[in-house]
Amino acid sequence: MPGAGRKVRIFCVMMMLNIFICVLMGVSWNFRHDKSGSQKVETPTKRFWHQPVLSESFWNKEQQRLDFIYNPNVNAVLSSDSLIELPDWLNDTGPFNPCERDFRVPTQIPDYNSLPQRFQDFLLYMRCRTYPMLINQLHICDEKPFLLLVVKSLIPHFDRRQAIRETWGRAGIVANRSVVTVFLLGNAMSVDHFPDLLGMLGHEVALHKDLLQWDYRDTFFNLTLKEVLFLEWFSQNCPHAQYILKGDDDVFVNTLRVIELLEGLSETKAKDLFIGDVISNASPHRDQKLKYFIPESVFEGHYPPYAGGGGYLYSGELALRLYNVSQQVVLYPIDDVYTGMCLKKLGLVPEVHSGFKTFDIEEKHRHNPCIHRSLMLVHSRTPQEMLAIWPWIIHPELDCQ
């Protein structure tokens, strides 16, 4: 009878399943209880975590080193002086003084000699973050600013700075709030063949008292240095400023709108504030001809979300935390990506605000006063354009309803 054979087969399968389940339960019971029936903690006898897989790219390797050093668990183990096997690659730290030429670089980066000069310059001094200040403004924040405007500039850009002072960067009381403006400068090195502008710079410092200058070579790849040195300056000289707007010297900022936005923030929102024109899901460009080209031998991976460096707005409190965490992030040659990396380490994501137009606005709107009133920031504008736009912002008669 075919039917009876089938029943027997089903019965056998059920029995085997039952036995299997019993065995499983027995195993798990034994696993959790020793003979006396009390709970037993299983201690692994071998290392149970993965040895980190070392990246081949130089920046990533350096970052893995910092991650290891700043890992709180590792720190606890190291300070409890138990014997722990440190990976060999941690020893290989380069020169004792981080501001000396890093002799490891040419040997550790296979295509070092064929990299563009700016990479060679960057990599050799990547670990150095301390440069002397040549010009400081020790008392500029004595009256706690509501808004600190921080402008990345270059020595020869006298006209841009002056246009900013006469328009959106006018320091003093704006919309009943105290605004302070500082310009960040590096130095002009003889290798870059700059004419001598020191006398004029000295005159500008005496006249306006709003320049900060450090003694490093002011290049595109050193903008990250400008960022880190500013954060250090801020934590020492201006830690009580409530908000910071940091931008290029060719952006136009609608300071009144910015203040309005800041006044409307809730307390929780204000603490972690970081807004701008956010770029998500970006990766390094691999085309040698592009300004933002990054070779594989230097960096691999994706970029965290970051706010375009043309200009972004954040809280002073967050700036202090950024300064702290920046010590744990290896300098990266693109400054806004670097700030995104620091935010990520803090567990924060920059917030998109549609009023930050770091890629400009449509051509047909560029002469529309009311459009400009509704913006926070727009890139790029010449000094003359700034002077033309500013009256649109402050004109009380202009009806934009």
Ligand SMILES: *[C@@H]1O[C@H](CO)[C@@H](O)[C@H](O)[C@H]1NC(C)=O
């Ligand atoms: C790293 O340091 C440890 C002890 O501090 C030493 O035993 C080991 O040989 C070193 N490795 C290298 C590559 O220098």
Ligand SMILES: *[C@@H]1O[C@H](CO)[C@@H](O)[C@H](O)[C@H]1NC(C)=O
């Ligand atoms: C100006 O700001 C101060 C505090 O910063 C406030 O007490 C005062 O009421 C404000 N005045 C106006 C007109 O908003």
Ligand SMILES: *[C@@H]1O[C@H](CO)[C@@H](O)[C@H](O)[C@H]1NC(C)=O
């Ligand atoms: C950055 O500045 C330092 C100090 O002046 C210099 O040694 C280095 O070459 C500069 N880096 C770049 C990429 O210009």
Ligand SMILES: *[C@@H]1O[C@H](CO)[C@@H](O)[C@H](O)[C@H]1NC(C)=O
């Ligand atoms: C910066 O870090 C130090 C030690 O890591 C900590 O004591 C301090 O509170 C931190 N400051 C901020 C603003 O996070």
